[in-house]
Amino acid sequence: MIRERAYPVEPWHVRETRLDLDVLAQSESVFALSNGHIGLRGNLDEGEPHGLPGTYLNSFYELRPLPYAEAGYGFPESGQTLVNVTNGKPIRLLVDDEPFDVRYGELLHHERVLDLRAGTLQRSVEWRSPAGRTVRICSTRLVSFTQRSIAAIEYRVEPVDGPMRLIVQSELVANEQLPTQSRDPRVAAVLESPLQAEERLVNSDGALLVHRTKASGLRLAVSMSHEVHGPERKVVGNEAYEDWARTTVTCVLKPGERLRVVKYVAYGWSSRRSRPGLRDQVAAALAGARFSGWDGLCAEQRGYLDTFWNDSDVQVEGDPEVQQAVRFGLFHVLQAGARAELRPIAAKGLTGPGYDGHAFWDTETFVLPVLTYTLPSAVASALRWRHSTLHLAQERARTLGLQGAAFPWRTIRGQETSAYWPAGTAGFHIAADIADAVRRYVQATGDEQFEREAGLELLVETARLWRSLGHHDRHGKFHLDGVTGPDEYTAVKNDNVYTNLMAQRNLLAAAEAVARHAEQAYRLGVDDEETAAWRDAANDMHVPYDPELGVHPQVEGFTRFQEWDFAGTPPEQYPLLLNYPYFDLYRKQVIKQADLVLAMHWRGDAFTDEEKAANFAYYERRTVRDSSLSACTQAVLAAEVGHLELAHDYLGEAALMDLHDLNQNTRDGVHVASLAGAWIALVAGFGGLRDHTETLSFTPRLPSRIDRLEFSLRWRGVHLRVDVRSDAATYVLRDGDPDDVMELLHHGELLRVTCDNPVTRPVPPIESSGPQPAQPAGRAPVRRTPEREP
Ligand code: BGC
Numbered sequence: 196m197i198r199e200r201a202y203p204v205e206p207w208h209v210r211e212t213r214l215d216l217d218v219l220a221q222s223e224s225v226f227a228l229s230n231g232h233i234g235l236r237g238n239l240d241e242g243e244p245h246g247l248p249g250t251y252l253n254s255f256y257e258l259r260p261l262p263y264a265e266a267g268y269g270f271p272e273s274g275q276t277l278v279n280v281t282n283g284k285p286i287r288l289l290v291d292d293e294p295f296d297v298r299y300g301e302l303l304h305h306e307r308v309l310d311l312r313a314g315t316l317q318r319s320v321e322w323r324s325p326a327g328r329t330v331r332i333c334s335t336r337l338v339s340f341t342q343r344s345i346a347a348i349e350y351r352v353e354p355v356d357g358p359m360r361l362i363v364q365s366e367l368v369a370n371e372q373l374p375t376q377s378r379d380p381r382v383a384a385v386l387e388s389p390l391q392a393e394e395r396l397v398n399s400d401g402a403l404l405v406h407r408t409k410a411s412g413l414r415l416a417v418s419m420s421h422e423v424h425g426p427e428r429k430v431v432g433n434e435a436y437e438d439w440a441r442t443t444v445t446c447v448l449k450p451g452e453r454l455r456v457v458k459y460v461a462y463g464w465s466s467r468r469s470r471p472g473l474r475d476q477v478a479a480a481l482a483g484a485r486f487s488g489w490d491g492l493c494a495e496q497r498g499y500l501d502t503f504w505n506d507s508d509v510q511v512e513g514d515p516e517v518q519q520a521v522r523f524g525l526f527h528v529l530q531a532g533a534r535a536e537l538r539p540i541a542a543k544g545l546t547g548p549g550y551d552g553h554a555f556w557d558t559e560t561f562v563l564p565v566l567t568y569t570l571p572s573a574v575a576s577a578l579r580w581r582h583s584t585l586h587l588a589q590e591r592a593r594t595l596g597l598q599g600a601a602f603p604w605r606t607i608r609g610q611e612t613s614a615y616w617p618a619g620t621a622g623f624h625i626a627a628d629i630a631d632a633v634r635r636y637v638q639a640t641g642d643e644q645f646e647r648e649a650g651l652e653l654l655v656e657t658a659r660l661w662r663s664l665g666h667h668d669r670h671g672k673f674h675l676d677g678v679t680g681p682d683e684y685t686a687v688k689n690d691n692v693y694t695n696l697m698a699q700r701n702l703l704a705a706a707e708a709v710a711r712h713a714e715q716a717y718r719l720g721v722d723d724e725e726t727a728a729w730r731d732a733a734n735d736m737h738v739p740y741d742p743e744l745g746v747h748p749q750v751e752g753f754t755r756f757q758e759w760d761f762a763g764t765p766p767e768q769y770p771l772l773l774n775y776p777y778f779d780l781y782r783k784q785v786i787k788q789a790d791l792v793l794a795m796h797w798r799g800d801a802f803t804d805e806e807k808a809a810n811f812a813y814y815e816r817r818t819v820r821d822s823s824l825s826a827c828t829q830a831v832l833a834a835e836v837g838h839l840e841l842a843h844d845y846l847g848e849a850a851l852m853d854l855h856d857l858n859q860n861t862r863d864g865v866h867v868a869s870l871a872g873a874w875i876a877l878v879a880g881f882g883g884l885r886d887h888t889e890t891l892s893f894t895p896r897l898p899s900r901i902d903r904l905e906f907s908l909r910w911r912g913v914h915l916r917v918d919v920r921s922d923a924a925t926y927v928l929r930d931g932d933p934d935d936v937m938e939l940l941h942h943g944e945l946l947r948v949t950c951d952n953p954v955t956r957p958v959p960p961i962e963s964s965g966p967q968p969a970q971p972a973g974r975a976p977v978r979r980t981p982e983r984e985p
Pocket of ligand 1: 822
């Protein structure tokens with residue numbers, strides 16, 4: 196596990212000053228660079244030692260069989276696994292006769308810095324070889340946000356204690372050997388040599404390799420090109436073989452002299468394009484990168500990030516650790532989505548092989564809400580990707596005997612690939628999560644073209660799913676039976692409150708969108724009768740309630756299930772899914788992740804304040820947080836019901852999930868949804884943002900240790916800046932026209948906010964928050980205000 200203080204607290208950097216080989220795989224995830232298209236794990240330049248080598252291209256996957264001991268009708272037949280593609284990172288170094296390898300000789304100095312404003316990973320090392328020769332190496336790596344196919348590395352080496360012969364080998368390596376994996380279902384399947392060589396080419400400053408996958412039939416081209424600066428006498432050679440290519444630079448350097456190699460790597464893949472087509476594509480991308488040059492690429496990178504931070508930075512005064520973590524989180528969210536462009540945003544982004552590189556509901560429920568208000572173009576493209584897979588979701592619905600579209604629980608390419616249907620296919624709520632992301636995006640941007648071209652059909656087809664999945668009982672109530680909600684420790688039950696309320700919103704949003712786009716809706720075959728049926732289902736939606744306990748059961752009957760024996764569950768038995776049968780988890784009151792509490796966030800308009808307080812206390816006692824998708828939601832609701840310090844604790848957990856490796860699986864990739872959750876916990880928790888209607892509402896309130904919180908939201912072409920202090924909040928528009936006006940609610944009061952006149956309103960005191968809710972034994976979050984009584 197990463198030591199708590201592995202990375203010193205700094206506002207804009209994640210810095211490592213000691214190389215701990217035991218947690219190399221974790222740091223490779225933390226230091227991963229990506230633009231949403233290419234992902235490079237933070238492997239050391241020389242390739243070894245490594246925790247998990249990793250180079251990924253969004254949606255470049257291989258098929259693999261899903262073996263079933265007992266297959267059933269409708270079980271997905273084939274799995275999809277993200278491929279570790281040709282590695283363009285390696286730069287090896289021979290110092291006189293010794294390969295530079297930190298496991299040998301003496302590492303005199305080591306530092307790696309992820310610079311959140313520069314968008315680079317820098318490394319500086321001083322190493323004494325076993326033969327006593329000392330070198331200084333500095334490398335800087337980037338994956339370009341502005342040139343989508345490009346990664347680049349600047350590698351500098353200089354002798355410290357006398358002249359020496361240095362040989363730099365810069366490589367492309369396909370079919371790297373991967374370490375074997377554990378039995379944890381959350382890690383990936385290992386594919387043996389998934390790439391078949393198709394073509395290789397050597398040119399004057401590098402080489403090209405083309406490969407193809409066997410079953411999915413995808414083609415991949417990778418090309419590298421180098422600029423070499425150093426002493427006059429140096430020899431450069433290039434060679435290429437089936438699975439690797441190499442550029443070798445040989446020279447002798449005296450102290451004071453330096454060898455500098457800039458390596459540009461271009462990636463391209465396609466299921467359709469020909470070999471020459473792909474070859475030319477990467478050649479052109481390389482030409483573009485060389486035209487910018489190393490300094491140009493760095494300047495473009497910084498410029499892109501300057502704009503992002505200007506639009507999206509969150510400032511947190513009083514808790515510097517959270518300040519660093521929320522920026523780290525936003526950076527990874529950006530990396531996951533920035534240039535995905537009609538491809539999915541996976542649960543781990545492109546930072547590791549965890550969950551086989553699949554995208555889940557995580558994207559629409561946790562990641563897209565953040566991007567909607569920070570980088571809305573990325574949301575449009577993520578949802579257009581869903582739309583591009585609609586025909587597969589429609590096919591899946593037919594297989595299941597349903598109408599509309601049944602989107603996959605987990606996928607890369609759009610087909611359902613979850614072999615475990617109770618926590619896969621039955622998780623139908625993903626349809627409503629997609630629909631809500633559409634609703635939110637259109638509401639926040641007014642992007643009518645998107646709604647016409649993609650949003651409407653997503654809403655219509657998901658509404659059709661609900662109408663056919665549910666039924667009216669003899670009293671006229673509408674039920675959704677046999678579904679699984681967000682909590683994966685409760686499965687295949689009737690009337691999950693979260694699912695029902697989200698489906699209700701989905702049905703109504705679809706009917707409203709149809710009214711806005713009558714012509715397109717007509718073409719989709721929607722008529723008045725159909726929208727009336729959607730409205731009826733929504734209006735008659737059953738929402739279970741337990742009047743005796745005064746709480747909502749998360750599914751029908753939940754509150755009478757047997758209680759879980761938390762006192763008798765030792766800490767090492769968590770996560771429970773690895774140590775107890777699902778059979779037992781499913782029939783008891785034990786909750787993996789926020790479910791009813793999540794309903795109270797995204798459908799907060801369906802609950803009274805009293806219900807929220809009672810429900811929150813009830814579910815706190817039963818939620819074990821075996822998923823990283825829970826803490827941020829608990830933070831939001833804890834803040835809403837007045838437990839601000841507890842909300843702060845949960846914020847810390849969401850934000851530090853990867854910097855502190857809290858779930859001990861950061862090695863497989865960062866938890867993008869939890870990192871997005873840090874923003875959600877701050878903005879929706881302490882800022883109190885809710886977007887149930889066209890008028891955004893805020894109920895800002897800070898915990899004792901946070902003195903000030905400032906954040907920006909993009910809203911229909913303007914930027915709203917919100918500055919919260921303990922006693923007052925100020926709202927102002929930036930970058931708009933003088934006559935721009937935005938209406939919003941502050942603790943229920945309607946405000947008209949403009950560019951010129953910041954509006955400040957007091958933060959009302961909490962009326963009553965009731966006793967501090969308790970968590971299951973041993974599952975309380977780590978406290979962020981140490982002096983607070985437990
Ligand atoms: C959670 C799911 C989530 C998946 C991927 C699981 O542990 O229970 O809700 O979608 O991880 O992050």
